[in-house]
Every structure is written in structure tokens, then in C-alpha cells.
Amino acid sequence: MAEYITGDCHGDFQKVEVFCRRMQTTIEDCMIILGDAGINYCMDHRDTERKKYLAGLPITVFCVYGNHEERPSSISSYRKKKWKNGTVYFEPEYPNLIFAKDGEIYEFSGKKVLVIGGAGSPDKAYRMMTGLPWFEDEQPNESIKNYTEQQIVESRWKVDYVLSHTCPLVYRPEKSLYTLSDPKSIDLSTERWLETLAANLQYERWYF
Numbered sequence: 001m002a003e004y005i006t007g008d009c010h011g012d013f014q015k016v017e018v019f020c021r022r023m024q025t026t027i028e029d030c031m032i033i034l035g036d037a038g039i040n041y042c043m044d045h046r047d048t049e050r051k052k053y054l055a056g057l058p059i060t061v062f063c064v065y066g067n068h069e070e071r072p073s074s075i076s077s078y079r080k081k082k083w084k085n086g087t088v089y090f091e092p093e094y095p096n097l098i099f100a101k102d103g104e105i106y107e108f109s110g111k112k113v114l115v116i117g118g119a120g121s122p123d124k125a126y127r128m129m130t131g132l133p134w135f136e137d138e139q140p141n142e143s144i145k146n147y148t149e150q151q152i153v154e155s156r157w158k159v160d161y162v163l164s165h166t167c168p169l170v171y172r173p174e175k176s177l178y179t180l181s182d183p184k185s186i187d188l189s190t191e192r193w194l195e196t197l198a199a200n201l202q203y204e205r206w207y208f
Contacts (some may be wrong), residue, residue, distance in 0.1 A: 035066025
């Protein structure tokens with residue numbers, strides 16, 4: 001069994017399909033998508049088509065929650081189960097498509113992996129103006145933050161890896177990559193909170 005990591009797919013999984021074919025993956029292997037998989041974005045038949053396509057690939061997909069998708073905890077078709085020593089969300093029709101629970105610590109190949117999803121959308125105003133989906137609970141709320149911090153305390157402030165969608169401020173590029181909004185208007189409260197965690201947390205690598 002092998003684990004792989006990729007970034008935002010936004011509903012386009014051709015690169016994942018090519019990768020699976022090239023690496024000859026099986027359902028025992030795991031592709032980690034660091035947010036914005038794009039399968040809970042439109043909330044209609046388009047999402048269903050993407051899920052069917054992705055579910056047909058020979059790999060298990062483990063999704064971190066992003067900021068361009070609805071939270072699985074807010075979708076009635078999702079169920080909970082235990083997976084790699086942590087709680088995950090899944091739909092029975094697509095058992096190989098799994099969403100992490102924010103703040104959970106999973107075990108991948110003997111390594112402790114903390115997952116923290118969500119972020120503020122720099123394109124929020126544009127999406128609201130043009131009628132594109134925007135999700136009010138895109139950032140971790142106080143309950144999620146408290147749960148995450150409790151998990152970290154129980155792990156004695158030490159994990160092997162952190163998986164998140166956005167990143168602590170210390171890792172944020174100085175030059176903004178966004179052109180749809182004034183950089184000063186971007187809500188960085190999640191990044192600031194992650195910064196407080198990163199300052200005290202012992203970890204080997206942080207992927208975002």
C-alpha cells in the first residue's frame with residue numbers, strides 16, 4: 001500500500017487517472033487531495049458524475065476539506081465510519097471516496113497525521129456576485145478549533161505530518177496569487193490560528 005499527495009483538483013481528475021495508470025495503483029493505495037476536490041461543489045448531477053468518474057479509478061481517495069466545496073458533515077447523504085484510527089465521512093455509493101474530519105489524527109503507515117481543512121475564500125465577493133457557490137462555514141469554527149486543539153494536547157503536541165488546505169502565515173507566499181480581490185480584504189483568520197499551532201507543534205512535514 002502506498003500514499004500519494006496532490007493539490008486542488010476542482011472536479012478535474014484526469015491527472016489522477018493518468019497517475020493511477022502510470023503507477024498501476026490498486027484500491028489499497030491512497031491519493032490524498034489537499035482540499036477542493038470539487039465533488040461537493042455544484043450540489044447537483046455534475047457532482048454525481050464526478051464522483052462516479054473518480055470512484056471508478058483504482059485508488060482510495062482521501063480528501064481534506066477545502067474552501068470551494070460544501071462540508072460533508074452538512075450533506076445528508078454522508079455517513080461516518082472509523083478509518084485509520086480516526087473518523088471519516090463517506091457515501092455508501094462511493095466507498096473509496098473519503099473525507100477527513102477536521103482536527104482528527106489518523107495513522108498512515110505508522111505515522112501520526114493531523115488533518116485541518118478549510119480556509120477563507122479570496123474570491124468570495126466574485127462568487128457571490130456571479131452566483132457561483134460559496135459556503136458560509138468554509139473556515140473552521142470554534143468547535144472545530146477546540147476539537148483540534150484537544151486532539152493535539154492528547155498527542156502531547158507531537159505528530160509526524162500535518163495535512164491542511166491553507167497554511168500557517170509563516171508558509172504563505174509573500175506575493176499574492178489572487179487577482180479577484182484586494183489582498184487586504186482576504187480573511188486570514190484560519191492562517192493566523194494555524195500559525196499559533198505551528199509555533200508549538202512538533203512535526204516533520206506540513207503539506208498544504
